[in-house]
Each structure stands twice: as structure tokens, then as C-alpha cells.
């Protein structure tokens with residue numbers, strides 16, 4: 001199943017002109033405040049009629065201005081989850097879940113319902129009312145309610161924005177499972193790179209109402225040309241890793257394309273494939289394999305590009321196998337080291353610089 005959208009719309013002094021495809025999995029619509037994310041979501045949901053464009057889920061057209069097609073909200077078969085869960089306070093979790101299916105006149109089999117409840121880990125909450133749920137639990141129920149209406153597309157509009165870090169950490173593994181399990185495209189609006197790195201299959205970066213960059217998550221996040229739209233301070237590439245050992249001193253060992261990575265206590269089972277986001281500003285470069293250094297992680301790769309920003313920094317893109325690491329160093333260091341494209345280089349990463357939230361399944 002795939003979703004494709006093209007929207008042109010003018011509001012006051014702001015003009016939106018975006019087009020992208022969202023295949024199966026999570027497509028993150030990323031952008032800073034005011035870049036047009038909500039306008040896109042509102043048009044897809046049927047809350048705003050754009051000046052021009054279309055949206056299609058496979059061969060079903062949600063709207064097509066040129067063809068004069070405009071499906072009303074209730075006929076679009078969308079699951080919509082907002083920042084706040086918006087559960088019905090007088091209903092139990094079970095009744096809230098049933099409401100989604102009833103409102104859409106869809107009735108899933110018991111096995112399908114149980115699968116959704118199990119996927120989101122909400123089986124023990126069914127008899128409770130929303131007032132007795134944590135923020136993370138409420139969001140999981142809201143996602144369950146949306147899924148039980150059997151949607152063709154799931155819209156998650158900043159679903160973690162209202163949660164504190166602990167609640168976010170609690171819900172992220174469920175969203176990872178949803179990404180891997182759901183057979184429908186999921187459009188996930190976010191302005192958090194860390195969330196995008198954990199969850200996205202595909203990333204669409206908006207800047208000033210335009211698509212600045214779109215593509216596979218790891219490609220977009222390691223693209224130095226996308227860094228200005230993503231935010232220089234937060235820039236970082238994502239490596240695929242496999243958890244191979246938990247050591248007695250509290251460190252966990254992962255294998256990556258550039259070599260072994262030791263990180264503080266990763267909470268997962270041995271053998272699991274994970275994503276690790278390494279922030280560009282946490283990487284030190286060395287021409288030779290360093291000795292007598294406290295940093296434990298030394299990944300080997302080859303410089304493929306160096307991009308100079310307006311300030312004193314340079315973003316160095318390093319290839320290892322078909323993946324990339326980004327390193328943000330000063331231009332002064334790049335010149336002093338005589339760095340050139342094609343050079344072999346060692347990327348040094350302190351174990352403790354990788355946050356728990358940057359390692360996920």
C-alpha cells in the first residue's frame with residue numbers, strides 16, 4: 001500500500017508547494033515550526049481544501065482539485081492521532097477502542113483486535129478510564145483506537161510532543177513495533193530528529209513550505225546538504241548495528257559497518273538488530289588508529305565529502321560499507337590534518353556520548 005500527495009496552497013504570506021510518496025512503514029514529515037507540516041496533514045485529513053493538488057492511497061483518491069474530487073473526512077478511512085490523546089473520559093479503554101471501529105462501521109475479527117491490543121501492550125488497561133492512565137498509555141490507546149477503525153493510512157501528528165522524556169522512552173518501542181508490523185503507510189509529523197532517527201523508514205524534510213530533501217531515513221540524516229534544514233547542532237547519522245554482548249562492566253557491545261561499538265547498558269536481547277544515532281558533534285577524527293585514549297569506540301571509514309557551512313565548521317561525511325557517519329569538526333582542524341575526499345579516517349566516539357534514546361530497535 002502506498003500513499004502519494006501533491007499540494008499547492010497559499011495562506012497569507014505563506015505558500016506551500018510539496019509533493020512526496022509515503023510507502024509502507026513510517027514516513028516522517030520533518031520540519032521546524034512554521035514549515036507547513038500541519039497544513040499538509042490538514043489537507044490529507046480533509047480539514048483544509050488546498051488550492052491545487054491531489055492525495056491518493058493506492059488507487060483511491062482522497063482529493064484531486066483538477067478532477068473536482070473531494071472525499072469528506074468520514075469517507076477517507078484515515079486514523080488520526082494528535083499530540084493529546086483526546087480519549088473519551090467517560091468511557092473505559094475498551095469502550096474507547098470499540099468506538100473507533102463503530103464510528104467507521106468497521107468490525108475487525110477478534111484475532112485482529114487482539115493483535116492490535118497486544119502490539120500496543122494495552123491488554124491490562126482495558127477496564128480503566130483515561131483519568132487513570134499515564135500520558136504514554138493514553139497515546140497507546142489513542143493509536144489502538146485509530147487502528148481498530150481499520151484505516152488505510154495512519155496520521156500521527158507529533159504524538160510524543162506532550163510527553164516527558166521517560167514517557168517518550170516508554171512508548172517508542174511500541175511505535176517501532178507498529179512500524180514493522182503495520183501493513184499501511186504511517187505519516188508521522190515530528191520536529192525531533194531523535195524520534196525520526198528511531199522510527200522513520202522514509203523522511204521528508206520541509207523547509208519554508210517546500211520539500212528540502214526526501215528519501216530513505218539513513219540517507220537523508222547523513223546528507224550534509226540536508227543539515228541546514230535538519231539543524232546543525234542536532235545533525236547525526238544513523239548506523240545499523242547488531243547487539244552481540246552485554247559485558248560485566250555495564251557496557252553493551254554492538255557490531256557496525258565500521259567496527260565494534262561499546263555503549264552503556266543497552267536494554268535489549270543479544271542478536272537484535274538496532275539503529276544507533278551518532279551525533280556529528282560527538283565524533284573526533286584521527287588519521288591513525290589512536291592509542292592511549294579514553295574513548296572506546298574507533299570506527300574506520302573513508303571520507304566521501306566535506307561541506308563547509310557559513311561558520312567555522314565543516315561537516316565531514318565518512319563512508320563505511322554502504323552506510324555513513326557524519327563528523328562536525330572545525331575548518332581549522334580539517335586544514336591542519338590536510339583532509340581530502342578518499343582519505344582513510346578513524347572516527348572516535350565516546351561511549352557515553354550516545355544517549356539511550358538514540359539506540360533503538
Ligand SMILES: Nc1ncnc2c1ncn2[C@@H]1O[C@H](COP(=O)(O)OP(=O)(O)OP(=O)(O)O)[C@@H](O)[C@H]1O
Pocket residue numbers: 011012013014031032033034035036037038039040191
Ligand atoms: N489560517 C492561516 N492564515 C495565514 N497563515 C497561516 C494560517 N495558518 C497557518 N499559517 C502560516 O502558514 C505557515 C505554515 O503553518 P503550519 O501550521 O502548516 O506549520 P507547521 O510546520 O505545522 O508548524 P508547527 O510545527 O509550529 O505546528 C506558518 O508560517 C503559519 O504562520
